[in-house]
Amino acid sequence: MVESKIVRNERYGQDFYGMTVDCPNQARMGQFYMLRAWGSYPVLSRPISVFDSDGKTVSFLYKVVGKGTEVFAGLKAGDGVTLRGPLGNSFPEVGGKVALVGGGVGIAPLFLAAKQLRVACPGCRLDLYLGFSDQALLTDEYQRVADSVVIDVGGFITDKVDPSGYDHLLTCGPEVMMRALYGKCEGANAEKVYVSMESRMACGVGACLTCSRKTVGGNKKVCKDGPVFKGKEVFGL
Ligand SMILES: Cc1cc2nc3c(=O)[nH]c(=O)nc-3n(C[C@H](O)[C@H](O)[C@H](O)COP(=O)(O)OP(=O)(O)OC[C@H]3O[C@@H](n4cnc5c(N)ncnc54)[C@H](O)[C@@H]3O)c2cc1C
Numbered sequence: 001m002v003e004s005k006i007v008r009n010e011r012y013g014q015d016f017y018g019m020t021v022d023c024p025n026q027a028r029m030g031q032f033y034m035l036r037a038w039g040s041y042p043v044l045s046r047p048i049s050v051f052d053s054d055g056k057t058v059s060f061l062y063k064v065v066g067k068g069t070e071v072f073a074g075l076k077a078g079d080g081v082t083l084r085g086p087l088g089n090s091f092p093e094v095g096g097k098v099a100l101v102g103g104g105v106g107i108a109p110l111f112l113a114a115k116q117l118r119v120a121c122p123g124c125r126l127d128l129y130l131g132f133s134d135q136a137l138l139t140d141e142y143q144r145v146a147d148s149v150v151i152d153v154g155g156f157i158t159d160k161v162d163p164s165g166y167d168h169l170l171t172c173g174p175e176v177m178m179r180a181l182y183g184k185c186e187g188a189n190a191e192k193v194y195v196s197m198e199s200r201m202a203c204g205v206g207a208c209l210t211c212s213r214k215t216v217g218g219n220k221k222v223c224k225d226g227p228v229f230k231g232k233e234v235f236g237l
């Protein structure tokens with residue numbers, strides 16, 4: 001557990017916020033933190049993916065959906081926040097032509113993924129596909145970390161992805177979107193899809209089974225065995 005201070009917490013669009021906190025840990029793409037900014041209620045900390053991490057600060061992109069995220073939205077620079085992490089596995093360091101496909105707040109971990117893939121593989125082609133329900137956000141920021149950014153507002157971002165043009169596809173967002181992307185990848189392409197899964201979490205470190213999910217390899221803990229899985233592990237059942 002680390003007690004951190006908010007550096008900034010700003011609103012984007014209707015209900016998205018970007019929060020940056022002091023934190024010396026370097027996270028890997030796809031990892032998350034368990035966050036809380038309250039005493040005993042709500043009981044559980046909330047899992048939020050790392051949007052960016054530079055070894056001094058960690059940034060999160062979150063959507064207000066309930067009690068915990070409402071508290072986060074009210075925090076100001078200098079307020080305290082408790083972090084546990086970085087937790088979970090990470091996206092693999094893939095190369096070649098890579099599509100990063102995000103929907104809604106699922107775009108969050110793809111920012112760090114694009115940044116870290118660029119460093120790991122300077123010659124790789126990185127195409128971002130970002131789907132929003134009502135308003136595109138942070139497009140300039142995403143444009144800085146990828147070779148191209150394709151945006152969809154109000155439709156299906158997966159309609160704009162041709163999996164046959166890619167060596168690897170990394171995705172995060174609503175499960176129905178990730179399943180649709182996996183469904184578009186036939187044969188060898190299905191091997192190349194990595195998905196970042198969401199699940200309700202309690203401990204975040206593999207101790208309670210709250211986040212357990214059925215996979216082709218048996219039940220897996222999203223917090224510890226994931227959140228990143230091969231698409232065929234979760235959708236190939
Ligand atoms: C590994 C991981 C990474 C995540 N990364 C992000 C992120 O980067 N940005 C972000 O905004 N959110 C992210 N989430 C989802 C986030 O944890 C939930 O939105 C948050 O816990 C909701 O807390 P709340 O108290 O505001 O809502 P609650 O009052 O607890 O719930 C409000 C509504 O949200 C639903 N909900 C709550 N938790 C989850 C969950 N884990 N998955 C799906 N639905 C949920 C509830 O069913 C309910 O309908 C992530 C979740 C996981 C597991």
Ligand code: FES
Nearest residue numbers: 202204208209223
């Ligand atoms: S949240 Fe406790 S095992 Fe995953």
